[in-house]
Amino acid sequence: MYKFGFFFHLPENGRLYQELVLGFDGKMFRFYFIDYDIIPNKYHYSTSRYYELNLPVLYKVQESKVTNIIFFNDLVIEGLTEKKQSSNQQFKIIVGELTKSNDLIEESKSIFDYKYYTEKEVEFGRLILERFISNQYIDKLRTDAAYISASDYYRENKWKGVINHFKEYIDSINLEKILDSLWVKVWDCHITKIGGDDRYYVNREAKLLDGTNITDPYLNNIIGLGERCIESDSGYTSHFPKPNIPFGVYENETLEAEKRKIIDRYSKEEHMGWLFYNQLFKQENIKKNIIDWEHRKKIAVSNLENHFYLEELNNLDHRLFYDFSSRIINHNDILNRLNRLIYYIQNDTPQIRVIISGILPFRDEHKWRNKIQDVIKFLSADKRLILISRNANGAESVAMRYALENQIEVICDYNNWTLCGRDKNIERAKDMIDKAQLLIVTECNSDISKNLIQEANSKDVPVKVIK
Numbered sequence: 001m002y003k004f005g006f007f008f009h010l011p012e013n014g015r016l017y018q019e020l021v022l023g024f025d026g027k028m029f030r031f032y033f034i035d036y037d038i039i040p041n042k043y044h045y046s047t048s049r050y051y052e053l054n055l056p057v058l059y060k061v062q063e064s065k066v067t068n069i070i071f072f073n074d075l076v077i078e079g080l081t082e083k084k085q086s087s088n089q090q091f092k093i094i095v096g097e098l099t100k101s102n103d104l105i106e107e108s109k110s111i112f113d114y115k116y117y118t119e120k121e122v123e124f125g126r127l128i129l130e131r132f133i134s135n136q137y138i139d140k141l142r143t144d145a146a147y148i149s150a151s152d153y154y155r156e157n158k159w160k161g162v163i164n165h166f167k168e169y170i171d172s173i174n175l176e177k178i179l180d181s182l183w184v185k186v187w188d189c190h191i192t193k194i195g196g197d198d199r200y201y202v203n204r205e206a207k208l209l210d211g212t213n214i215t216d217p218y219l220n221n222i223i224g225l226g227e228r229c230i231e232s233d234s235g236y237t238s239h240f241p242k243p244n245i246p247f248g249v250y251e252n253e254t255l256e257a258e259k260r261k262i263i264d265r266y267s268k269e270e271h272m273g274w275l276f277y278n279q280l281f282k283q284e285n286i287k288k289n290i291i292d293w294e295h296r297k298k299i300a301v302s303n304l305e306n307h308f309y310l311e312e313l314n315n316l317d318h319r320l321f322y323d324f325s326s327r328i329i330n331h332n333d334i335l336n337r338l339n340r341l342i343y344y345i346q347n348d349t350p351q352i353r354v355i356i357s358g359i360l361p362f363r364d365e366h367k368w369r370n371k372i373q374d375v376i377k378f379l380s381a382d383k384r385l386i387l388i389s390r391n392a393n394g395a396e397s398v399a400m401r402y403a404l405e406n407q408i409e410v411i412c413d414y415n416n417w418t419l420c421g422r423d424k425n426i427e428r429a430k431d432m433i434d435k436a437q438l439l440i441v442t443e444c445n446s447d448i449s450k451n452l453i454q455e456a457n458s459k460d461v462p463v464k465v466i467k
Contacts, residue, residue, distance in 0.1 A: 358442030
């Protein structure tokens with residue numbers, strides 16, 4: 001049975017031939033391993049922005065490992081994707097007017113109709129499908145045509161290139177060949193109205209019997225494709241003189257004369273003008289369509305953030321994943337700690353934001369390192385510990401390194417403070433204490449510790465000393 005999730009690429013994994021999938025099991029998210037060799041080659045070198053959940057997938061899992069994976073990117077979107085571009089024929093996507101009317105078809109059946117999916121899974125599947133479809137349409141609309149604008153004035157190659165492109169297109173048109181299968185019918189219609197004006201219409205229908213599809217609005221206009229009214233009159237009378245044009249289905253000389261009239265009406269200069277204005281009209285429609293799709297995407301993302309913790313899962317610190325590149329550390333332990341973290345996130349486990357700071361006594365660093373680690377283990381046993389650090393030498397750097405190595409969240413603004421030599425600044429202490437619920441120090445005499453303790457006391461943040 002396929003589940004819904006996201007591919008989670010690890011660009012720093014040292015080619016250990018394992019990646020991750022963040023999967024939704026019907027109730028919660030958790031990470032699973034996936035072997036390198038079952039991932040399509042084009043995803044082996046994905047962007048390093050792996051922590052952005054932008055690659056939705058279907059997957060099958062056994063225990064803690066994914067055994068099969070299908071990327072949404074490889075599926076046909078009916079009406080948008082060329083089938084020859086798809087690498088997966090088992091599934092296809094159908095676009096609806098609303099999130100609930102989008103569909104993911106397996107063979108000939110909607111995947112959302114399978115009874116083994118929970119309501120939560122169906123909701124999640126439809127939302128990631130909506131976000132994916134929206135992104136695909138937005139990308140397609142933005143690349144559909146080369147935009148023209150007044151700013152092209154400063155880009156000579158751009159505006160000359162557009163002109164050359166239109167000119168080459170116009171020069172390639174063989175109107176006689178296009179009209180070779182022309183079919184035309186003309187008829188009139190008289191509508192009477194007792195006590196009011198009568199109306200008289202002459203209608204013309206034209207089509208190309210060889211099935212040629214004309215999308216150029218100028219050609220469509222001068223050929224008169226489709227059915228349209230070409231003459232009309234009204235008045236308080238029952239007599240309307242017929243125009244001096246042939247009626248019925250055009251054949252032989254009549255049809256040839258109609259073709260010649262169309263050819264004589266054609267103008268390359270007029271055609272060029274139509275192409276430019278049609279491009280401007282098209283750009284306006286594209287803007288409106290993009291706005292509509294961005295609105296749909298915004299609603300889907302909002303629901304994913306409100307119901308499925310998308311924002312927090314999307315912003316997991318990428319440093320928490322670095323140890324997957326190690327050949328020494330047990331990767332299963334890392335996976336379990338990551339799953340513990342996202343379990344805390346999804347269960348709204350109470351947070352405890354802690355600062356661990358202070359100088360470590362010379363020659364006793366190892367002993368104090370163990371004490372700091374014991375404190376972190378104790379605090380994170382049943383709470384979502386978030387370490388506030390500025391990575392100063394001593395307890396801050398020790399605690400931060402241990403936290404990251406054990407998949408514990410860290411908030412660190414090292415660049416603005418410690419890196420700039422402002423680690424003893426009182427403003428640094430204020431910035432850290434504003435974010436903290438508990439201050440733990442190894443000593444009370446250094447400038448860093450004094451500043452932190454002073455700010456903690458002024459804001460009623462508890463202070464504990466490691467002994």
